[in-house]
Amino acid sequence: MTIQENYQEAKKHYEKWGIDVDAALEQLKQVPISIHCWQGDDIGGFEADQQELSGGIDVTGNYPGKATTPEELRSDLEKALSLIPGKHRINLHAIYGETDGKVVDRDEIKPEHFKNWVDWAKNHDLGLDFNPTFFSHSKADDGLTLAHPDKEIRDFWIRHTIASRRIGEYFGKELGTPALTNIWIPDGYKDIPSDRLTPRKRLKDSLDEVFSVEIDEKYNVDAMESKLFGIGSEAYVVGSHEFYMGYALKNNKLCLLDTGHYHPTEVVSNKISAMLLYNDKLALHVSRPVRWDSDHVVILDDELREIGLELVRNDALDKVSIGLDFFDASINRVAAWTIGTRNMIKALLYALLTPNEHLKQLQEEGNFTERLALMEEFKTYPFGAIWDYYCEQMGVPAKEAWLDEVNEYEKTVLSQRK
Structure with a gap:
């Protein structure tokens, strides 16, 4: 047949x-899926002074063919998109700007450094989302950024976050669809802290300063992403779920739930309905944790189907922004994008049926x-x-x-x- x-x-x-x-x-x-660019180059980015991965970020594997230039990365994304049904979005990190070989520190990034991405997105009818990059930088070597005790370092990351929101606004204006600019920081401690409150006060103050700069919400939507623990922050993370859930509610921001950022016995599918009772909108980063936040390629497992069902049965497809966040360098990277994104769409179709x-x-x-x-x-x-x-x-x-x-x-x- x-x-x-x-x-x-x-x-x-x-x-x-x-x-x-x-x-x-x-x-x-x-229903658009925001496809993360960093699967294609193992979260390397294109900074002129590119640094090794840090901040609890790690990618395993050395499969040949990694993208090493913006043109290669965009070519690989085009190939993946040609194999994925539907009209989608691309999610960028700040380290993917193009500065013509000039060293531009992260608090100095500007919309012009992402013009090539915007032109490409226009040609392919894509929306763009954005993330400030708080890892792989000398000012994040000790695992602290917006909650750092050193005001000079905090101020640097505050400027970076403000610059990132302006880039998100630029995306929204140019492409006619608002960008989701998501804040995730690695801040935390490897061992049991003697003071959990003070770093969280500093993070709150830093975010207050970031959001005191008005960005048009018609073009940019602010979100914040929690985490339970990370490499180097096993005992304590400043930006916990409770911290961001409270901050987002109080300040009318989106709370972003990453499927790998909770205790292994917790599932994001069970949180969606509870969060939607008190939040008009939510955001997701869909990944696949294996034993811990290991960011495996998304498969059509029970949890992915449950996420799809929660979004559909609760009439929430227009209330929840769906993004992906995994990185596997042990397999073909274009295949990883294709497998993961097709599975996310399959989960939604399964729910609709x-x-x-x-x-x-x-x-x-x-x-x-x-x-x-x-x-x-x-x-x-x-x-x-x-x-x-x-x-x-x-x-x-x-x-x-x-x-x-x-x-x-x-x-x-x-x-x-x-």
Whole structure:
């Protein structure tokens, strides 16, 4: 049977439950995923005085073909985007500016250093998001930035954050879609602190100073990302979930939930509904922690499906900005982008093809037997046939055919790089 024939047959199974499959696919087209640029070059960036990774950031593997120039990185992103259905966004870090070989410290970055990214985004009809970079810098060597006890160092990072928000605003103005500028800092201590409060007071004061500079929210949306622990901050992180949740609520900022930044027994899918009761909007960084915040490539596992279900069943697709954050240098980097992003979209499609309202009603009625039975049966419904049709309709390879294109790209492009 053809993909079209399989689709028509599969539709019948879902239509029995009142699911409008065509409408689900139309809705899916409207959901952008913010794809992180740093998978393509192992978070190296393009600073003229590029420094080694630090701040609890590490990438393992040495698969050949890493992007080493902005042109190579954009080429690799274009290839990945050609294999991913839908219209999406690209997420940049501050270290990806282009300064023509001149050393420009991070508190001096300007919109002009990202003009090439904006021109490229315009040509490909993409939105751009942004992140100040608080790692891999001499002023972050001791693992402290906005909460540093040295005011001079704090002020440097405050200036960097303000400059980053201005770049986000520039993206929004130029591209007609607001940028999400997300703040994550590595600040914390390796061993048990003798004072947890004072660093958090400093972080609060630093953020207050950052946000005292008005940036048009029509073009830039501020978000902040917590973490439980990191390499070198195992015992204490200044920017905890509770800190940012409180700050975001009080100051009308977005709280960003990273799926790897919580205790191994916590899941972000369980937090979304609680957070949406008190926040108009949220942001996500979807990753895959294996034992710890290890940023593995996203797979279609139980937690990813639950995240998709929470976003769909709670009518939150327009309330939650979905971004990805993983980096694996042990496999083909274009394939990593493709696998992870396609899986995120699959999770949303799976949720859109679930009889959510009926399942909610069963729960309200206390009919837990039928609820469990149906939730399990839908796991083996012909979801794959709907996915293949969606890919075909969106002009990207269905099934595993995309891998042939990645292999050819590796042979003709990636293998030629030094």
